[in-house]
Amino acid sequence: xxxxxxxxxxxxxxxxxxxxxxxxxxxxxxxxxxxxxxxxxxxxxxxxxxxxxxxxxxxxxxxxxxxxxxxxxxxxxxxxxxxxxxxxxxxxxxxxxxxxxxxxxxxxxxxxxxxxxxxxxxxxxxxxxxxxxxxxxxxxxxxxxxxxxxxxxxxxxxxxxxxxxxxxxxxxxxxxxxxxxxxxxxxxxx
Amino acid sequence: xxxxxxxxxxxxxxxxxxxxxxxxxxxxxxxxxxxxxxxxxxxxxxxxxxxxxxxxxxxxxxxxxxxxxxxxxxxxxxxxxxxxxxxxxxxxxxxxxxxxxxxxxxxxxxxxxxxxxxxxxxxxxxxxxxxxxxxxxxxxxxxxxxxxxxxxxxxxxxxxxxxxxxxxxxxxxxxxxxxxxxxxxxxxxx
DNA sequence: TTAGTATTAATACCAAGTGCTAATCTAAAG
DNA sequence: CTTTAGATTAGCACTTGGTATTAATACTAA
Numbered sequence: 001x002x003x004x005x006x007x008x009x010x011x012x013x014x015x016x017x018x019x020x021x022x023x024x025x026x027x028x029x030x031x032x033x034x035x036x037x038x039x040x041x042x043x044x045x046x047x048x049x050x051x052x053x054x055x056x057x058x059x060x061x062x063x064x065x066x067x068x069x070x071x072x073x074x075x076x077x078x079x080x081x082x083x084x085x086x087x088x089x090x091x092x093x094x095x096x097x098x099x100x101x102x103x104x105x106x107x108x109x110x111x112x113x114x115x116x117x118x119x120x121x122x123x124x125x126x127x128x129x130x131x132x133x134x135x136x137x138x139x140x141x142x143x144x145x146x147x148x149x150x151x152x153x154x155x156x157x158x159x160x161x162x163x164x165x166x167x168x169x170x171x172x173x174x175x176x177x178x179x180x181x182x183x184x185x186x187x188x189x190x
Numbered sequence: 191x192x193x194x195x196x197x198x199x200x201x202x203x204x205x206x207x208x209x210x211x212x213x214x215x216x217x218x219x220x221x222x223x224x225x226x227x228x229x230x231x232x233x234x235x236x237x238x239x240x241x242x243x244x245x246x247x248x249x250x251x252x253x254x255x256x257x258x259x260x261x262x263x264x265x266x267x268x269x270x271x272x273x274x275x276x277x278x279x280x281x282x283x284x285x286x287x288x289x290x291x292x293x294x295x296x297x298x299x300x301x302x303x304x305x306x307x308x309x310x311x312x313x314x315x316x317x318x319x320x321x322x323x324x325x326x327x328x329x330x331x332x333x334x335x336x337x338x339x340x341x342x343x344x345x346x347x348x349x350x351x352x353x354x355x356x357x358x359x360x361x362x363x364x365x366x367x368x369x370x371x372x373x374x375x376x377x378x379x380x
Numbered sequence: 381t382t383a384g385t386a387t388t389a390a391t392a393c394c395a396a397g398t399g400c401t402a403a404t405c406t407a408a409a410g
Numbered sequence: 411c412t413t414t415a416g417a418t419t420a421g422c423a424c425t426t427g428g429t430a431t432t433a434a435t436a437c438t439a440a
Binding site: 195224226230 | 388389396
């Protein structure tokens with residue numbers, strides 16, 4: 001008996017978490033026991049067979065496909081844009097965006113939405129954020145739909161930069177506001 | 191013949207892209223042909239069998255697991271923290287963090303690293319960002335390792351809030367700096 | 381009619397299992 | 411020393427979802 005049963009079963013669990021692709025034969029070799037022992041172990045630990053494991057891993061992947069699209073959408077979906085003037089985006093706050101401890105959205109998601117919108121409204125090959133000052137006015141929670149409005153200020157500063165004002169609201173209540181000073185290489189429509 | 195062969199084979203491809211879990215039997219029913227026909231179709235289209243499909247979907251998931259961990263690590267890895275005083279985190283910039291058009295890191299990643307660090311250094315159940323003012327001093331690119339230092343200012347404002355100063359550097363060069371005014375419910379270690 | 385394609389059927393085989401029964405091994409207790 | 415229990419191993423029939431191959435049938439077009 002190389003390794004006591006209990007320990008082996010614990011190892012089995014972590015082993016398959018790391019690599020769910022192992023067949024019973026692989027596992028048997030790994031622990032130097034018979035295939036039958038592996039099967040008993042799986043039975044006792046309620047670990048499904050290889051093919052079922054792959055099925056469930058794969059189905060998570062299919063769910064994840066949707067999820068990772070959402071992850072890219074943390075910037076928010078731009079629903080209206082008038083270049084060099086103003087733009088609007090919406091961002092639906094999910095569980096993944098909030099602190100587990102208090103259910104309040106992490107600040108950088110609101111920042112990301114606003115900053116992305118500020119970049120987008122300038123439609124410039126090289127629009128970079130230089131400075132910004134922000135005000136998180138009210139906590140945002142999962143389920144909230146954040147509407148962000150960006151407005152480009154008409155005056156351009158000496159150093160090729162432009163100021164974009166942003167205001168994010170949830171059900172018409174301001175939750176976040178600020179301004180972004182953006183550096184740009186070219187000025188369009190002026 | 192319900193549907194001509196070519197069309198059926200094209201449909202087969204998209205069908206399995208949408209749902210790779212279908213057995214040949216399922217597919218046969220779907221197109222009202224025999225299982226053998228489905229198998230010939232798969233052969234001609236070089237579509238592998240169910241189990242191989244699941245294997246490849248699942249292996250993408252396992253790669254994705256690493257990826258999504260990285261996605262959660264966009265906040266940066268905290269390498270040193272002295273609660274209510276100062277903390278340091280590092281964030282390795284990857285291709286996914288930069289604008290394709292100019293190769294420069296999106297501002298919200300730098301913000302996220304700094305803001306997360308500001309939250310972490312306060313170690314408070316309810317540390318929220320109230321205001322912040324930021325300066326993006328120098329573009330950051332893929333491959334750069336951003337080191338962010340956060341320092342908690344000693345004086346506490348009337349309204350239960352604390353100011354955290356942050357400075358991010360790449361190879362000792364400042365790239366980003368700012369301050370976060372954080373709201374907190376309790377003050378510890380004072 | 382006859383060739384050529386498309387479809388269906390039938391058979392043997394494989395991998396990776398489940399489910400069940402039976403044998404063996406080992407170690408501790410009486 | 412023997413008994414007993416738990417752990418391990420073995421064997422066999424059966425299941426799924428296939429592959430590979432060969433043969434038969436149907437439809438179509440020249």
